[in-house]
Amino acid sequence: MRKIANVIWFILGGLISALLWGIGGIVLCITIVGIPLGIQLFKFAKISFAPFGKKVKLNYMEHPIANTVWLIFLGWETFLVFMLAGLLCCITVVGVPVGIQGFKYAKLAFAPFGAKVYSKR
Numbered sequence: 631m632r633k634i635a636n637v638i639w640f641i642l643g644g645l646i647s648a649l650l651w652g653i654g655g656i657v658l659c660i661t662i663v664g665i666p667l668g669i670q671l672f673k674f675a676k677i678s679f680a681p682f683g684k685k686v687k688l689n690y691m692e693h694p695i696a697n698t699v700w701l702i703f704l705g706w707e708t709f710l711v712f713m714l715a716g717l718l719c720c721i722t723v724v725g726v727p728v729g730i731q732g733f734k735y736a737k738l739a740f741a742p743f744g745a746k747v748y749s750k751r
Contacts, residue, residue, distance in 0.1 A: 635727060636680035644678055651675035666696060670742040677738065677747050681731045685750050688737060692744030705739055712736035 636644075652675040658668030677684055690697050697705075716732025719725035738745055 632683040635682040639682065639728075639731075640680060644680065648675045648678035651678055666743070667700075670700070673738060673742055673745065673747050674735070677734065681734060682727070683750055684734070684747055686734050686738045687746045687748070688741050689744035689746070690741045696743040697741040700743060701741065705741070708739035709736050712739050 651671050655668040655671035655675060658664030658671060677686070701709075712732050712735040716729040716736060719729030719732055738747070
C-alpha cells in the first residue's frame with residue numbers, strides 16, 4: 631500500500647515539491663553561511679519524494695541554538711502551514727493519509743537540525 635501511495639504522491643506533486651526543496655537547498659549551499667540551512671532543506675526534499683513509510687525523529691537538543699534560531703525566523707511559520715494543511719486534509723476520510731504526511735512535515739519543520747528521516751522498515 632505504501633508503494634501505491636508514494637507513486638500517487640510522486641505524480642500529484644511530490645516530484646515538484648522535492649525539486650523545489652532541493653533547488654532551495656542548492657541555492658543556500660552556494661553561500662558558506664547558508665550551508666547549514668541548505669542541508670536541512672535537503673531533508674525536506676528527501677521526505678517529499680516518497681513520504682509514506684518514512685519516519686521523522688527529532689533531536690532538538692543536538693543543535694539547540696540552531697533549532698532555536700530556525701524556530702524564531704523560519705520554523706514557526708512553516709510548522710503552522712504544515713499543521714494547517716494536515717488538519718485540512720484530515721477533514722475527509724480520504725484525505726487522512728495525506729494529512730498524516732502534513733503532520734510529519736510539521737514535525738520536521740519544527741526542529742530540523744539534528745532530526746533524522748528514515749524508513750520504517
